[in-house]
Amino acid sequence: MTTERVIEAAGVRKNYKGGTEGAGLNGFDLEVTAGTVTGLLGPNGAGKTTAVRILSTLLEMDSGTATIAGHDVRKQGGEVRRRIGLVGQYAAVDEILTGRQNLVMFGRLNHLGRAKAVNKADELLERFSLTEAAGQAVSKYSGGMRRRLDLAASLIVAPRVLFVDEPTTGLDPAGRIEVWSAVRQLVDGGTTVLLTTQYLEEADQLANRISMLKEGKVVAEGTPDELKTQLGSDWLDLVLTDPADVPRVVELAGPFADGEIRVHDVRVSVPVKDRTKALVAMANSLHEARIEPEDLTLRRPTLDEVFLHLTGAAA
C-alpha cells in the first residue's frame, strides 16, 4: 500500500460575503492518503460542505493551498476535475430523465464516445442495483435510489478521489443502509473517499480516519478508535425519583466516573470507560444504598458531547 497523499490542504480560509450562505473555513488543514476513506465530521455550520466545494474547485478559497493528486485546485482546475467525482448534498441528477439517460449524458460530458458511455451506464446501473429502474424517470426513484444513481454518476471515469457530501442526510434508515453499502463497495474498489457527515455513527461505519471540524477548523483527527478513546467514554444515565438522592448518587458514581459528572434535575449523567463493569458496580451501589432509580441506562456519547469534550466546555 502506498502512502501517497492524494488530498493535501493547508491553512485554507474562506469567508462568505454577508456570511449567510454557509460556514466559512478558518485555517483548514487536511491530508488524505490514497485508498482510504476519510470522514469529515462536524455539526451543521462547521464548514464541511465549504471544504468539499473548495477541494472540488466549485468554490474559490480566500487564502491557503490545496492540491488533489498533486494538482493545485486554484491553478489547475481542469486537471483536478479530471480526477475527481462529486456527490453533493442533494442528488444532483436530472429528475425528468431516466437513470440510464442521466448516466449516458454524464458519460458524454466526461467525453466518452457514445457506445462507451452507454456501456459504462449499463455497467454502473448493474453495479448499483438499478438495472430494473434504469428506464424509469428519476422522479419516481426513492431517496436511496437517487443517491445511488448520484454515486454512479460520479464514478463514470473512475475518479482518483471521490467527494461524498452528507450522503445520507434526509434518507430513511433503509436508504441509509443502501447508501452505506454502496460507499463500502467503492472503498473495496480502491477509490479514495472524502466523506462528510454529521453522524458519528456514519463516520464510524465507513471511515478509516476521521477529522473533526468545528468552526471551520479541524479540532481532532485520528482513527475512529483513537478518537473514541480520546473522547472517553460512554455515558451512564440515571434518572432518580427523589431529588434529595442526587448528592448521594453523585458520590456513589465517583469511583467509576471518567470525567465530570453532569446533573440536570433528577438526571445524573456519568461518563464511564468500562461499560459493563460500571453498570454492574453502579447497580450494586444503588442497591446497597437502597436507592431505586426510575431509569438506569448506558448510552454512546452524542456528537454534542463529543464536541463539548473537545472544546472543554462543560454543559
Add this chain to the structure above:
Amino acid sequence: MTGLGWALADSWTIARRTLMHWRMQPGLVLFTWFFPVLMLLMFGGLLGGAMEFPDGSSYYELLVPGIFALSMLFGLEGTMTAVTTDVSKGVTDRFRSLPMSSAAVVLGRCIADMLDSTVTLVVLAATGLALGWRWHEGLPSAVAAFGLLLLLRFALLWVGIFIGLTVKNAQSVTMVQVLVWPVGFLSSAFVATSTMPDWLGTVAQWNPLSATATASRALFGNPDPSATATWIGTHAGLAAVIAPVLLTAIFLPLSAHRFRTLSR
C-alpha cells in the same frame, strides 16, 4: 478534438438534455408550445370584433405578428425556470465539477431555448395562416421577420439566464413571471400605440417588444398604425436590431460573470 470542438460537443449534449425532456414530458412541452396559440385565439376572438381597420383587413393581420413577439418574451420564463431549477437542485454544480467546457452549460441552454422558440413560431405561424393571416412581401422578407423575432428571443435568453442565476429560488421566478405580463401588454402587440393616451403610447412604442412587432409587421406586409409619426415609429426596423443587440451586450457579460461568481 480541440477545446472549441469539445465546447460545441458539450453544448450539444446539454441541449439534447432538453430535447429528451420534451420526449419524457410531451404534455408539458405541447402546452408551452400551444399557450401562445391559445392567446392568439383568445385575443383574436375577444378583441377582433371591436377592431376596425380602414382597409377592412382582419385583426389577425395585426395580432399574429404581435403574438409572435409576445411569445418571444414569454420564452424568458422557461429559460429562467430551467436555470434556477438546475442551480437549486445541484445539477449546475455537478456540471461544473466535470472536466467539460463550463461555457457549454450556458450555451447548451441557449441552443435548446432557441430551438424551443423556433417550434413555437412554426406552430403559431401555422395557426395564423389557418386564421387568414398572410405575409405579403415574399418569403425572403418573411424569413427576415422571423430572424428579427428570434434575435429578440436570443437577447431575452441572456436576460433570463442572468435572472435565473441571480434569484436562486423558484418563488422569486414566479414574481418575475408576473412582471412579464405588463411588459408584454404595454406594447404594440395587441393594439396600435396610437390608440393609447399619449404618454402611455410613447412608453409602449419604446418597448423593444413593440419595435420587433412593428418591424416584423412591416416585413410581413401587415398593417400597423403604430408605424407612423414619431421617430421610434418610423425607425422600428433599426430599433428591432439595436435593442436586442444592446440587451445582449449588457446581459451576456453579466450572465457570464454570474456564472463565474457561483464559485465565490
